[in-house]
Amino acid sequence: MANYFDTYTLDSLLDEMEAVYLNDKRPWILGYSGGKDSSATLQVTFKMLERLPKEKRHKPVYVVSSDTLIENPIILDYLKNNIDKINECAKPENLDLPIIAQIVYPELNDSFWANIIGKGYPTPKSIQYRWCTERLKIKPSNKFIKEKLEQEDVVVLLGVRRDESSARKARIEKREIEGYLLTPHETLRGKNKLAYVYTPIVNFSTADVWDVLYHNNDNLVEFIEGDFPTPATAWGTSAMELFEMYMKGSGDSGECPFIADESSAKSSCGNSRFGCWICTVVKEDKSLNGFIESGHTELKPLVEFRSFILSERDKPENRKKHKRNGSVVKRDGRIMFGPFTFEARQMILRKLLETQLQMQEFYPDLELINLGELKAIDEIWDNEEDLTSSTLSNIYKEVLGKELPWAEYKKPVFDSKTLNIIDEKCSEYNINSDLFSKLIIDTNKYKHFSNNTRLKTSVNKILNQQWLHQDIVQKIEDENIKELD
Structure with missing residues (x-):
């Protein structure tokens, strides 16, 4: 595929974006994952707004990132830093741009660990059984967009490119309407309101992306060691830092993109750099291993935990022989495994908290599972099978050496003597x-x-x-x- 800049110039792209921006009052929602493609999309959006007179910057641009709560710590720090810099740069005392950046999160009772440890869902192992993408990425971003759709039509900017893959090219061309820059979103709708998709870098090659971020860039920032100035993003972070993360993560295989529809979910993530540290869909996490090989040995506990959960996933003693609704599934005359047993979920929680302790030696504020998720899991356990109402609290205290904030308010269904009698009689x-x-x-x-x-x-x-x-x-x-x- 020919490079975009072989035929067009950056100014011609900015002219196109300006025309789209000024054409109506529909706010823009830009999906930003922190990877190169979404960064390039945000970069040209900044450039377009900067060259507009202040009075013409008449509508907001919402920059939305998705934190699945299981992000690689290095990538998460990078993402949060960029979100802070975007908001700081857009302030009236700086560039004075109508840009508002924020991070969206999954519902705590539907997070990865709430599903694994709380409900016992087995970790995804294939694209066909990847329940996590919808819950952790699609729902949070869709919720944000739908809230805006309650008031007005919106335009969703996505950093997708034909050059990424043949599958992505086919999906883009299927959605396109010849002669139109905006296409109606397939699934996102409000009451009499529509979401439209705009893909400004759709014809970029990978080289074009880096050209916008690195070479065709007048912004400079002091490099992290302060030795020399390097190209910067329009919001003031180092383009070299992003480039180096791709190199440390074992090559240029793409990012886990901002997703706002199920049709994109089947081929998104999985093999990508900016994905979840616990992703079990791939055989080998090249991203984590790449960072470790480049010197980030503090990430080794994450690799070890991933290996642990993969090794325990399909052991018969760790799985029920029926689904959560009690139904039995047979395939080729064989009863298929259901969710993790209560005992297995306790084991996974204990190991996860132990891993969190190891990681906090390097990232003191890092929570592999946060208090909100623990509260949600505790409620699921109380509502389904924990007669003691203290199993989770006890594990937390044994591993971390402190009480959960709500532990003292928990009361068992029966006292310990009665619970022992119940166990004896069941046996x-x-x-x-x-x-x-x-x-x-x-x-x-x-x-x-x-x-x-x-x-x-x-x-x-x-x-x-x-x-x-x-x-x-x-x-x-x-x-x-x-x-x-």
């Missing part, structure tokens, strides 16, 4: 302890309702789960096979 009469705990928890939840309909419904639902009657189902299936033979 004596071969009663599944998870089943018994769920029945007790739901009974306790609805016992004060004047109408017992909800309690009856809940108990019936629990007792009629497929896995409880799998022996009978299997016997019927075997008899049907015999009859067919």
Whole structure:
């Protein structure tokens, strides 16, 4: 593919962007991941706004980044620093641009660890079973955009390029309407409001991206060691720092982009640099290993934890034999694994907190799992299977040596003596302890309702789960096979 600047100039692109910006009152929402493509998109947006007279900068540009809460610590520090610099640079006393940058986050009860440790979801291992992208990236960014769509149409700027891959090229061309710079978003809509997509660097090659960020750039900033000036982004960070991160991360394989639709999710991330440190979709995390090989040995505990969770993922003793709703899934006559057992989730939490302690020797403020997520997990456990109401609090105190803020307010469903009797009786009469705990928890939840309909419904639902009657189902299936033979 020919370089963009072989035919066009940077000024011609800025002219196009200016025309789009001045054409209407629709605010812009620019997806910024911190990688080279989104940085180039933000760079030309800054340049376009800078050359406009102040009175013509008539509408806001929201710069939105997504923190999945499981970002590589080096990348997360870089991203947060850039967001701060973008906002600082845009202030009236500096460039006075209508740019507002912020980070969006997943809901705490739907975060990666809330799903893994709280609900027992197995870690994703393939693109077909990658539930994390939608929950951690698509939903938070969509929520932000939809909030704006409640008031007016918006234009979403994405740093996507045909040159990235043949799959990306095909998706871009499928969406394009010949002769139009803006195309309606496939899924994002408000009440009588629409989101439009604008891709200003769609025809850039990788060389063009670095040309905008590095070579075709009059901004200078003192390099991190202060030895000599190097090209800077329009908001004052070092372009050399970004370039070096790509080199340390084992080559130029792309970034985990800002995503605002499910059609992009299947091919996004996974093999990228600016992705999640715990990503188990890839066989080898080239990004983490690349940083370690370049000198960031403090990241080794993250690699070790990733290896740990991959090694424990498919052990039969760590997985239930049914799904969370109680259904049993068979494939080729074999019962498929369900979520992690309660015991396995406790093991994962303990190991994660131990890893966090190791990482905090180098990143004192780093939380691999934050208090909000722990609170969400605690509530899930209380609501599903923890009769003690203290399992999570005890693990936290044992590993980190301090109490959770809410630990003293937690009360068990029964005292310890009663809980011991329950364990003994479940063992004596071969009663599944998870089943018994769920029945007790739901009974306790609805016992004060004047109408017992909800309690009856809940108990019936629990007792009629497929896995409880799998022996009978299997016997019927075997008899049907015999009859067919």
